[in-house]
Amino acid sequence: MAVERKNFRRFTYAEYMDYLKPYLTKVKFSQVHVHGTWKPTIADYRKATDKIKIIQAMWRFHAITQNWGDIAQHATIDPDGYIWEGRSLLQAPASAVGYNDSDDDRIHPFMFEMIGNFDVGAEKLEGTQLATAVKLTSSIAALWKLPESQIKFHREMNPGKTCPGSSVSKPAFLELVRDWREVEMNPNDANKIIAKWLSPAWFAAATKAERDEIHRLANELRKASGQL
CATH class of the missing domain: 1.20.5 (Single alpha-helices involved in coiled-coils or other helix-helix interfaces)
Incomplete structure (x- = not known):
């Protein structure tokens, strides 16, 4: 029988902000790394009757097939805008070679994945999924006092990738990150x-x-x- 990790929790954005609070004094995020899964796709997620199995499948691929010890990302944003728990926030991500860690075990990037294939002609990053990605990026940067230059798309760290997707404009994404701080919905x-x-x-x-x-x-x- 395939190994499954059963304890991935799903959060609203507000719940995830509460989840982050204890870590403000426990870890120093040095950057925010923005990824798209490519696979699974939004269509894969929509077809799944038990959504956690999508997260568990990623975990099995990352932890067992790729031998990364755990799911690569600290958080996963699903197409409905929810945030799924990932690897421990106290551990460096498996984000991009040469960008994952520092000499200090408690200083590393925060990495998140957005479920979907966001290359041109495939699926679209939009709606509540985009909103959560923007809010999470903005909040991590604000809470850990990171300049905008430390928000990195995967393709910047690995030019062989289009990740988080060739249809996702970084300038447009950063503009949304800036704007959201002014118009947060309460x-x-x-x-x-x-x-x-x-x-x-x-x-x-x-x-x-x-x-x-x-x-x-x-x-x-x-x-x-x-x-x-």
Whole structure:
């Protein structure tokens, strides 16, 4: 029987921020490394009935096939914008040769993966997945006082790669990181928008399709404000 690691936890962005707090005094992140999985794809994730098995499959490939000792990344962002636990934050990632570690065991990059194939013509990095990636990058940089120059795409460290995807523009990504710090959605504002605008629209909707779309938009607001 294949080995499976059972204890990968899934967090909302807000929950993950709480998870990070104890590590502020335990580890010094030197950079933020941004990756896309290429495989598994968003389509693979959508087809899976038990989502944790996607994370466990990555763990088996990284830890056993590649012999990296654990899943490569500290965090994995799924297509729904949730953050999955990865390797210990106290351990250096398996991110890119020559960029993983320092002489000090407690100084290393923070690495995250976004599930999907984001090369041109394949899948798109968008919606709540992009929002979580932007927020997580911004928060790690702010909490560990990292300059923008220390946010690295995988392809910068390995020119043979397109990772996190040839369709993902680094200048555009960094602009979103900068902008998000100014417009962070908080739960009170999200709930006011839902109560004042979306709830009346839901009751006035003429079809089930319209109600379903309004419900989806309300949940997107809840996710953006860390409530889901």
